[in-house]
Amino acid sequence: MPGDAGEQTAQIVGDYYQFLGAKNEFNALYETIDPEAQSIEDYEAQYDELKSLRELYLGADVSEKLFASSDANSRYMFESMKLEANNSLSDEEKKQAQAKIVERHAEDSINNTNWRERNQAILNDMQYIVNSHIRENKKKK
Numbered sequence: 001m002p003g004d005a006g007e008q009t010a011q012i013v014g015d016y017y018q019f020l021g022a023k024n025e026f027n028a029l030y031e032t033i034d035p036e037a038q039s040i041e042d043y044e045a046q047y048d049e050l051k052s053l054r055e056l057y058l059g060a061d062v063s064e065k066l067f068a069s070s071d072a073n074s075r076y077m078f079e080s081m082k083l084e085a086n087n088s089l090s091d092e093e094k095k096q097a098q099a100k101i102v103e104r105h106a107e108d109s110i111n112n113t114n115w116r117e118r119n120q121a122i123l124n125d126m127q128y129i130v131n132s133h134i135r136e137n138k139k140k141k
Contacts, residue, residue: 083097
């Protein structure tokens, strides 16, 4: 790639290569810890440290863009695991909380700025069709 785009690409590739080396050292450090001794919060803190390492090597903007999907998936996993481990909630409360987690994950992982509005418009249209069908059936009877 010629020009500024090529220079930026080369910079990102170089930074990413250096990050991979640092990530290998980071992972080697955590491999010495007994997985049975770690809590969900410990794993979440470890992931936050990895995110900080990415930002250090790649910059916040590049890191966010490159890892948005994996960050959304990780957030979903950690929130779901903590919810499941929470014994103070009833099954119904857990179900409602999980629905919110799923909705937030969809918003975070779908690359569309107006996803919520479009989804609601589709749901409204579907309800209109269902209601119209019910009215038509009542008229026929």
